[in-house]
Amino acid sequence: MGSYLRLELRRAARNPAGLIILTAFPLALYLLWTKVLRIVPEGPQQVDFAAYSMVSMALYGAMGGALFIGGAIAMERSKGWLRQLAVTPLPAHGYISAKLLAGAAGVLPSILVVLAAGGLLSGVRLPPATWPVLVALIWAGVMPFAALGIAFGYTMSGQAANLAMIGVYFGLSVLGGLWLPVRLMPEFVRTLAEYSPAYQAGSLGWRALAGDWPTGRSLIVLAAWTLLFTGLAAWRYRRAL
Template structure:
């Protein structure tokens, strides 16, 4: 399975769309949003977590795009006639997703620390990176669910819609504080808002709030079930 992971990570990193959309874009957007106009500095930290989260969500969903592509070209079918079990294939894919979110997280955090002068304790940097990494798992599952269910093109569109919609709703691009009250009340239930909250709490020197963990756990279950159902369905239809 490690070989499979290596093969798929390699394939992902060779995808120009992934490198630009999943790594370069969040970094650029972060630098752009935080360096236009006056700023008190706290947004530089908040936006750093938000954009690292946005990049991680995009990369996680991208895993599903890879699955849809592999299904369309018959590669998944080819794997089914090798000694690999389908469990190994799915687990390998999920692991690939969790590895490929790392570049986005690291790149945006690096931009925050090196370019924008964000200063945090060493444990905070480490904790933010690890929490964003773990917190991206539900989004990998959402992407896999889309990938196993939809065709290549519709997966791309669905992932894009999920990515932008959840990013904006969850306040990854603009702080939720700027939202009208009704939207803010929706926002707190989104996985993206809670996902970013994991990181922002740590940046403020606090432990993640239980609410964040609870909401994310709910979405983990929901997207996980979605992924399993989609995979079963794809097995039936070939």
């Protein structure tokens, strides 16, 4: 699996255009809200909105990078790459794991750029030790979306996969409170958001801003979604062989 993982990382490095787009868009939204529109409502737990939005947009960009792994997989399928892999010793779990790790590694620049904008341009001030913790927590929260992207890639054709992922991407982002704090939404939406992977991934970083540890519910919900999406991805991979 190590050799295939290195191949995936090299392939991602040769295609910087998608990374630039998925970094520039959340960065632009963050600067629009905090520097142009100057939105001032407070986030959860009395966290300053600039810091709350910084975490939200870092996760938003990382989610997009993770989900759109599926588009690349759908293209690989159309070119017969999966049939070539089927005759190699690489097992299904090795392929899925390599895709997950490569996709997760590819979202780190998006996280770092938005966090840097928060600290350098929006005046977010946090204890020095909190910054690497935020990077790690946001990165860990992206794992379910990488698995979901892989499942999409092995379920739909290229264009259909991209369209479906765009809908899921925006839907989960809104439900998860990345565009607007969940506490400002109707009660039934708040209840639903508690079980969404985007909200629980965001809560890892939002709680860290206030100096709090992740809750047991967040860890359980994220672990459950990751296992579910990873199992779905492995099943679709075998069905596509």
